[in-house]
Amino acid sequence: METLYLTVNLFDRFLAVNPIAEEQTTASRRDGSHTRKEVIEMEKLMLELLSFFVIELSLIEYEMLKSPPSLLAAAAIYTAQCTLNGCMQWRKPCELHTNSSEDQLLECSRLMVRYHEKAGSGEADRCASQI
Secondary structure (H helix, E strand, C coil): CHHHHHHHHHHHHHHHHCHHHHHHHHHHHHHCCCCHHHHHHHHHHHHHHHHHHHHHHHHHCHHHHHCCHHHHHHHHHHHHHHHHHCCCCCCHHHHHHHCCCHHHHHHHHHHHHHHHHHHHHCHHHHHHHHC
16 A cells, blocks of 8 residues: 555656646556657656655655665665566666665665655654744
């Protein structure tokens, strides 16, 4: 259930910053006319935008200070990929380019998901108003 909630939340955020994508996704649901290449390009665009959204809430969380920026970036990409493709394995090229194994990313990724769940439920706003 958490994966579905996070997927809808992130997809809504993606459409909020890219309204043209809403027309494209609506059209593809109706007629399925997009080529494989077009779908892959849209997924690439979503990953680029979602990686930013995944990491943005983490930047203001004290608990995330223990993670180096390179780990935060890798975990954001991992989280976005899992959100878009279902939980997938962190493949060797990803591990080589980021110098981070899937095991190293899991804790950071879980925290990122938790922060987004809090933000989606308004919990983060309540916490901020208490400061």
